[in-house]
Amino acid sequence: MNLTERDQKHLWHPYTQHKTAALPVGIVRGEAALLWDESGKEYIDAIASWWVNPYGHSNRFIADAIYKQLTTLEHVLFGGFTHEPAVVLSEKLVEILPSNQQKLFFSDNGSTAVEIAIKVALQYNFNQGISKTTIIAFEDAFHGDTFAAMAASGISFFTEAFQGMMIDVVRIPVPVQGKEAESMAALQKVITDKNCTAFIFEPLIQGAAGMVMYAPEALDNLLQICKENQVLTIADEVMTGFGKTGKNFACDYLKTLPDMMCLSKALTGGTIPMAITTFTTDIFDAFYDDDINKALFHGHTFTANPTGCAAALASIELLQTETMQTNIQRIHQRHLDFQKRIATHPKVSTTRVFGVIFALEIKTDSSFSYYGSLRNRLYNFFIENGVILRPVGNIVYILPPYVITDAQLQKVYEVVESALEIV
Numbered sequence: 328m329n330l331t332e333r334d335q336k337h338l339w340h341p342y343t344q345h346k347t348a349a350l351p352v353g354i355v356r357g358e359a360a361l362l363w364d365e366s367g368k369e370y371i372d373a374i375a376s377w378w379v380n381p382y383g384h385s386n387r388f389i390a391d392a393i394y395k396q397l398t399t400l401e402h403v404l405f406g407g408f409t410h411e412p413a414v415v416l417s418e419k420l421v422e423i424l425p426s427n428q429q430k431l432f433f434s435d436n437g438s439t440a441v442e443i444a445i446k447v448a449l450q451y452n453f454n455q456g457i458s459k460t461t462i463i464a465f466e467d468a469f470h471g472d473t474f475a476a477m478a479a480s481g482i483s484f485f486t487e488a489f490q491g492m493m494i495d496v497v498r499i500p501v502p503v504q505g506k507e508a509e510s511m512a513a514l515q516k517v518i519t520d521k522n523c524t525a526f527i528f529e530p531l532i533q534g535a536a537g538m539v540m541y542a543p544e545a546l547d548n549l550l551q552i553c554k555e556n557q558v559l560t561i562a563d564e565v566m567t568g569f570g571k572t573g574k575n576f577a578c579d580y581l582k583t584l585p586d587m588m589c590l591s592k593a594l595t596g597g598t599i600p601m602a603i604t605t606f607t608t609d610i611f612d613a614f615y616d617d618d619i620n621k622a623l624f625h626g627h628t629f630t631a632n633p634t635g636c637a638a639a640l641a642s643i644e645l646l647q648t649e650t651m652q653t654n655i656q657r658i659h660q661r662h663l664d665f666q667k668r669i670a671t672h673p674k675v676s677t678t679r680v681f682g683v684i685f686a687l688e689i690k691t692d693s694s695f696s697y698y699g700s701l702r703n704r705l706y707n708f709f710i711e712n713g714v715i716l717r718p719v720g721n722i723v724y725i726l727p728p729y730v731i732t733d734a735q736l737q738k739v740y741e742v743v744e745s746a747l748e749i750v
């Protein structure tokens with residue numbers, strides 16, 4: 328039996344209806360932008376394996392750093408102890424983060440990074456004797472699948488079974504072009520109507536919603552309103568962090584800085600699960616007290632795992648190389664060229680480019696279920712043609728590893744273009 332067949336016996340996959348889904352592809356090896364399945368077929372990983380893998384698969388530089396750390400100090404508890412990889416990583420990150428981000432809290436994945444930000448926002452007020460419990464979030468947001476992160480997420484078919492069991496979240500429209508004023512008015516209204524503790528958002532681009540983009544000025548306006556009303560702001564940079572938007576962080580495009588940031592995905596270059604929530608000194612100070620009850624009683628067993636920290640340090644070092652920065656600009660330029668060519672295609676309704684992210688929407692005239700079958704047809708077409716892309720409904724996006732070659736990128740574009748012929 329091959330891996331695909333043996334998988335069926337015991338394994339349960341994410342976001343998968345096992346009765347109707349295609350069987351998973353058994354992958355045995357990866358190198359740079361490529362993956363190979365157990366029959367030897369080659370795939371271009373055009374979504375960097377859910378956005379975690381910008382420096383390519385099986386990266387030797389990161390692997391060496393991990394090996395060195397594993398054979399020096401693989402793990403030590405972070406309660407009552409510290410270690411060099413965490414200290415050096417904190418110093419390195421603070422150098423590249425927005426200047427107001429000064430305190431770092433470790434966890435294991437994007438959802439926990441968000442969970443921690445939300446808990447901190449709630450306790451920040453509680454510690455000061457202020458009752459504020461409403462969280463503001465965007466429509467169609469995605470912030471993860473644990474309870475608070477799920478409550479903040481607005482993609483309803485993910486969360487339908489849990490309605491009524493979640494923290495209080497009020498949603499406002501995303502300030503996409505033409506909706507800026509509506510979004511601002513909605514924010515003003517919820518702040519007037521409710522005791523709002525924090526506003527959480529995916530800065531400038533909503534990944535899971537289908538790479539929905541909006542302008543820095545529009546977000547700056549919303550952040551300004553929050554600042555004026557003592558509402559904390561949480562930038563969920565789990566997807567956007569570490570170069571995807573062309574700058575280190577999407578928040579680098581903003582004038583008003585957030586109070587907290589959530590990092591994960593590309594943090595360790597797709598090697599070891601790790602996340603960090605970052606904070607201003609003002610937030611940290613609200614927990615700094617003689618009273619033990621004002622501490623943040625939150626932690627995970629693998630908090631600040633040294634091996635993960637070493638992987639993150641090596642990843643950031645790679646990100647800062649001239650080669651990687653040139654790659655990011657090169658991919659951006661190729662996307663713009665492809666956009667120019669494809670935007671006028673009769674089956675394309677809109678195209679968007681931001682950093683290394685390209686998205687196009689296919690014209691459809693029908694309902695969501697049609698999107699469902701269209702989505703699966705597209706997905707299967709891409710897999711057959713050796714390109715890994717996961718369309719969101721009728722939206723096809725590309726978010727390649729930065730190390731993808733021009734020839735590989737060209738193949739991805741060609742496969743996307745020929746997919747338009749089957750819809």
Ligand SMILES: *Cc1c(COP(=O)(O)O)cnc(C)c1O
Pocket residue numbers: 436437438439441469470471472529534535563564565566591592
């Ligand atoms: C993926 C993602 C998350 C959740 O991260 P997990 O590691 O899957 O828990 C949260 N926020 C954003 C913006 C994401 O893209």
